[in-house]
Amino acid sequence: MDGKENGGSMRQHRTIAAVLSAFCMGLGQLYNRQWIKGLMMVLVGGYATYYFANNLGPAIRGMITLGEHGSRLEKVNGLTQMVPGDHSINLLIEGLITLMALAIFLIGHYANIRNAYNTGRKREEGIAPNNFRQTLNYIFEQKFAQSFLTLPATGILFFTIMPIIFMILLAFTNYSAPNNLPPAKLVDWVGFETFRNLVALKSWSHTFFGVLTWTLIWAVLATVTTYFGGVLVALLIQQKGIRFKSVWRVILIIPYAIPQLISLLVMRNMFNGQFGPINQYLGYFGLGGLPWLTDPFWAKVTVILVNMWVGIPVSMLLVMSVLTTIPKDLYEAAEVDGATGFQKFRIITLPMILFSTAPILIAQFAGNINNFNLIFLLTNGNPAVGDYQYAGATDLLVTWLYKLTLDQQRYNMASAIGIIIFLIIATFSIYNYRRTRSFKEEDMIQ
Amino acid sequence: MGMKMRNAIRLTLSYIALVILAIGCIYPALWIVLSSLRPGKSLYSPTLIPETFTLNHYRELFTSQSFLFGTWYMNTLKIAFFSMVIGTILVLLTSYAVSRFRFKGRQNALSIILVLGMFPGFMSMIALYILLHSLDLLNTHMALIIVYSAGAPLGGTLIMKGFLDTIPRSLDEAAKMDGATNFQIFRQIILPLSKPMITYMSLTLFVGPWVDFIFARLVLRTKENWTLAVGLWDLVNSMQDSNFTLFAAASVLIALPITLLFVFLQRLLVDGMTAGASKG
Numbered sequence: 121m122d123g124k125e126n127g128g129s130m131r132q133h134r135t136i137a138a139v140l141s142a143f144c145m146g147l148g149q150l151y152n153r154q155w156i157k158g159l160m161m162v163l164v165g166g167y168a169t170y171y172f173a174n175n176l177g178p179a180i181r182g183m184i185t186l187g188e189h190g191s192r193l194e195k196v197n198g199l200t201q202m203v204p205g206d207h208s209i210n211l212l213i214e215g216l217i218t219l220m221a222l223a224i225f226l227i228g229h230y231a232n233i234r235n236a237y238n239t240g241r242k243r244e245e246g247i248a249p250n251n252f253r254q255t256l257n258y259i260f261e262q263k264f265a266q267s268f269l270t271l272p273a274t275g276i277l278f279f280t281i282m283p284i285i286f287m288i289l290l291a292f293t294n295y296s297a298p299n300n301l302p303p304a305k306l307v308d309w310v311g312f313e314t315f316r317n318l319v320a321l322k323s324w325s326h327t328f329f330g331v332l333t334w335t336l337i338w339a340v341l342a343t344v345t346t347y348f349g350g351v352l353v354a355l356l357i358q359q360k361g362i363r364f365k366s367v368w369r370v371i372l373i374i375p376y377a378i379p380q381l382i383s384l385l386v387m388r389n390m391f392n393g394q395f396g397p398i399n400q401y402l403g404y405f406g407l408g409g410l411p412w413l414t415d416p417f418w419a420k421v422t423v424i425l426v427n428m429w430v431g432i433p434v435s436m437l438l439v440m441s442v443l444t445t446i447p448k449d450l451y452e453a454a455e456v457d458g459a460t461g462f463q464k465f466r467i468i469t470l471p472m473i474l475f476s477t478a479p480i481l482i483a484q485f486a487g488n489i490n491n492f493n494l495i496f497l498l499t500n501g502n503p504a505v506g507d508y509q510y511a512g513a514t515d516l517l518v519t520w521l522y523k524l525t526l527d528q529q530r531y532n533m534a535s536a537i538g539i540i541i542f543l544i545i546a547t548f549s550i551y552n553y554r555r556t557r558s559f560k561e562e563d564m565i566q
Numbered sequence: 567m568g569m570k571m572r573n574a575i576r577l578t579l580s581y582i583a584l585v586i587l588a589i590g591c592i593y594p595a596l597w598i599v600l601s602s603l604r605p606g607k608s609l610y611s612p613t614l615i616p617e618t619f620t621l622n623h624y625r626e627l628f629t630s631q632s633f634l635f636g637t638w639y640m641n642t643l644k645i646a647f648f649s650m651v652i653g654t655i656l657v658l659l660t661s662y663a664v665s666r667f668r669f670k671g672r673q674n675a676l677s678i679i680l681v682l683g684m685f686p687g688f689m690s691m692i693a694l695y696i697l698l699h700s701l702d703l704l705n706t707h708m709a710l711i712i713v714y715s716a717g718a719p720l721g722g723t724l725i726m727k728g729f730l731d732t733i734p735r736s737l738d739e740a741a742k743m744d745g746a747t748n749f750q751i752f753r754q755i756i757l758p759l760s761k762p763m764i765t766y767m768s769l770t771l772f773v774g775p776w777v778d779f780i781f782a783r784l785v786l787r788t789k790e791n792w793t794l795a796v797g798l799w800d801l802v803n804s805m806q807d808s809n810f811t812l813f814a815a816a817s818v819l820i821a822l823p824i825t826l827l828f829v830f831l832q833r834l835l836v837d838g839m840t841a842g843a844s845k846g
Contacts, residue, residue, distance in 0.1 A: 209696065210700075213700075260747075260748070261747065261748060263669075264663070265663040265664070265666070265669050266663075268659050268662065268663040269659070269660060269663045269664075271656065271659065272656045272660045272716075272719045275712075275715070275716030275717075275719070276679075276682070276719060278697070279690075279694065279697075279713055279716040279717065280682055280690065280716070280717060280720060282697070283689070283691075283692075283694050283697070284682065284690055284693075286690075286692075286693040287689045287690060287693060290692075353587065356580055356584060356587075357584070359580055361576075361577050362577070362580060362584075368584055368588070370832070371592065372587060372588065373832070374591045374592060374825075375591055377825045377828035377829055378821050378824075379773060379821055379824045379825075380777065381777040381779065381798070382817045382820055382821040385798070385802055385817065386594050386598045386817060389813075390594060390597065392609060394610075395610035396609070397611075397614070400610075429590065429594075490686055492686075518686050521686060525691070526784075535689065538685065538686050542684055542685050545684040546684050549680065549684055550680070550681075
């Protein structure tokens with residue numbers, strides 16, 4: 121910056137730069153003599169403007185109408201031909217992507233105007249604008265966190281957020297087999313009809329409330345059994361006088377070390393009613409075999425039992441690590457007061473364990489509501505229930521959702537169920553997270 | 567005397583309980599290993615320990631025309647390895663940024679990560695399928711690597727951040743005084759101190775792709791591109807009862823590396839889990 125510029129036009133830089141940048145991305149930066157940065161921004165801005173000018177209109181129109189023509193027969197050159205129609209779902213997803221790109225561009229554009237304005241103001245104050253090297257330095261040192269986060273944020277935006285918004289939108293369409301599957305047919309917006317059908321239409325609501333009830337019963341039982349099972353096993357090993365504690369521990373965490381995909385498929389064979397070893401052993405003891413996987417009641421018992429096998433080791437490890445943190449003098453004081461072993465457990469051990477693992481307990485409960493693997497791999501939701509819509513006796517909401525999506529192509533219904541699952545889980549998790557220290561200002565800790 | 571007696575009874579009962587539990591834990595693993603060494607194909611066997619042992623089923627896995635076990639093993643290794651590396655880096659970047667820096671929208675970013683983790687994963691599968699289709703990535707391993715690693719920060723960030731929060735900030739500040747850049751602080755202070763947690767994170771991110779059969783099945787269309795989990799799932803669905811021993815052999819080979827890793831890294835796992843747990 122040279123002395124001459126401190127003349128009459130001194131107060132103008134910020135306005136001129138901001139207006140130029142508002143007109144086209146990067147122009148203000150060029151005006152501020154940030155050549156490299158300005159040029160890069162002009163290129164990006166120019167390309168973006170060109171892209172949106174061509175695509176924004178059709179994208180919005182496509183999202184609103186979800187396509188205007190289904191595939192149809194038409195006369196082309198005197199011959200009747202099948203003409204492909206609009207693909208509603210592709211229109212929806214393309215529109216969504218365009219809108220998200222537009223949002224990013226607008227945020228960038230706003231930042232660009234502000235940047236031009238601020239740099240202009242600095243020039244008025246006689247401070248030279250950052251050169252390119254300084255800009256890079258600014259990005260990687262001052263704004264380090266934001267720059268660091270760009271890559272993961274982009275990934276999450278396109279591979280998580282966009283799909284989720286898409287699925288939420290689907291719940292408000294009639295995208296479902298057999299009548300509304302593109303490309304042959306169009307899909308339309310239907311508002312809350314899907315939700316209404318789910319809770320009010322007899323055939324769907326019967327299944328929905330049945331599956332919902334079992335999901336909640338399952339989540340409570342699965343969480344309680346594995347948690348207290350883990351506490352018991354941990355106490356068993358940590359007792360005074362038990363030898364080879366670490367050997368027992370290694371043996372008892374084997375179920376945790378085997379991938380669930382394998383262990384659950386193996387379990388499915390073990391519980392096989394005809395040829396499985398479990399019924400074979402029951403036979404040795406003169407007991408009749410049980411219909412472990414084929415009877416609705418016994419199938420429920422089986423999934424709870426197998427879940428204990430899978431889940432207890434984790435709880436055991438957690439409880440063991442809590443046990444080592446309980447101060448010994450608490451027990452000594454209790455012994456002086458003449459407490460029995462059970463009293464010591466009730467008054468000292470249990471409250472301490474519960475206190476430190478309460479958040480995990482709630483997290484496990486939320487996890488069990490969505491415990492897809494266990495049900496899907498073990499029973500696949502079976503045995504089937506006659507008057508359910510595509511669901512079986514052990515189906516959870518989440519496995520039902522899977523069947524509706526991939527087997528039945530009832531996408532709108534599946535999305536509605538997904539939203540309901542989300543609401544249930546979110547309630548528990550947010551309550552849970554709010555009380556943990558991670559969410560409170562963690563600066564307090566250090 | 568009575569006291570001693572009671573103690574002895576308590577210990578005996580405890581040992582009995584432990585032995586029963588231990589058998590319960592080991593039995594399924596033992597059963598599947600022994601089944602894989604048993605001649606014949608059927609699920610039913612009159613005895614636990616087969617009368618003769620055979621390695622034929624393992625041989626069949628690698629020579630069968632319909633079962634490209636060797637190819638799948640390499641595919642899975644490749645996908646799991648790259649997803650693990652990229653995913654771990656992304657988790658580290660995200661959690662380092664949210665743990666060490668205070669910026670506008672930080673608290674919101676954390677809440678968004680938390681909330682997004684609560685949607686059932688395959689709710690997004692249809693959209694991902696269409697997206698991958700339009701990017702021309704269907705039936706490629708690249709697609710899986712991208713999706714697995716892009717999803718990693720969602721699951722891992724909060725746990726990793728909880729751990730990084732426990733590394734005293736005075737360390738960074740001292741380094742900053744000495745003129746270290748953020749990158750240097752990250753590389754020379756944060757990384758070495760979070761080794762146990764990184765191991766835990768990498769292991770989880772490795773196991774995920776290793777056993778995923780749902781998304782992989784949707785994306786990978788041709789047999790030679792499949793992963794182990796997809797192949798196993800296909801085997802189970804197509805000929806479970808008629809070829810149980812082959813399934814057993816495949817199961818053993820798929821589970822073995824993961825199980826060994828878990829047993830060897832046991833200590834780290836416990837540390838990682840409890841770090842994640844105290845974060846809540």
